[in-house]
Amino acid sequence: MFDNLREDWCVYERDWTRQGMWVMVVYRFGNWRYGIRSRVVRAPFSFAYKLLKVISEILTGIELPCEVKLGRRFRIDHFGGIVISGDAVFGDDCVIRNGVTVGLRHTGQRGAPVIGDRVDIGAGAKILGSIRIGDDVAIGANAVVITDVPSNSVAVGVPAKILPRRAAKMAPADDEDPVLTRE
Template sequence: MFDNIRSDFRAHGRDWGAQGFWVMIVYRFGQWRYKVRPQLLRRLCSLTYKILFKLVQIITGIELPCEAIVGRNFVIDHFGGIIVSGYARFGDNCRIRNGVVVGLRRIEEPSAPVIGNNVDIGAGAKLLGPIRIGDNSVIGANAVVLVDVPENSIAIGVPAIIKPRRSSSLDLHDH
């Protein structure tokens, strides 16, 4: 747990005031508590987690349940209006911003997006349902993504249109 928290601290720019970092501390504690023995102590840790989860949710406007799977260097860039389903999975080096929802498309279908490594999710984006977001992809601000996004792609618009990402050298020559 403490190695993950140190890594989260570095990922959030070593800023103790970063509300995304506060959320990650509670998230890591929530996952760690499952390993606590004996059962009575684990129940006490679970109660503590539930109180901390609700407190950080109220203060930051971020809901990241410990049932979600989050990789290393997960960064919550801005606070407020962020909701992540407990069914969601994130790879390493992902970044999300304010107003992002990663969740269920239909309540009767309990499955949420699986997000690869190095994925950058813009402010206000909505990723819904049993979709996969490939490695090195970018989800544009306010995009609504309801379909799979291949590796090295960008998803923009409502509903999202998927396009291959251009390399940075191409971006410089196209202007």
């Protein structure tokens, strides 16, 4: 738990006032308590987690249950209106913004999204159902994603259209420093 919290501390630029950091502390604490084998010893920690979770949801508007599987360096850039299903799985280096929903497509039907590494999820995006989002994907603001998204893609619109992501490369200019160009 403490190694993850140190990494979170760096992800949030050592700023304890970021609401995403508060949520991550509660999330890490919730995961840590599952490691306590004795049910009697775990009970007060479970009560404390449930209380802290409600308080963090009220203060931040972010619902992140400890059952979610998060990769390393998960970052919540903007707080408010974020709902993540307990069945969701995130890879490493994912970024989400305000108003994002990652969860079930239909009530009572299991299956939440599995999100790959280095996925950037724009404000207001909805990712619903038992789908897979590949690595290095950008999901546009307010996109509604209900189908699989392959790696190196961009998903935009309602319902989301999948576009290939243009590769960026460095190209040296004559008398200048290298500049970023698009293919």
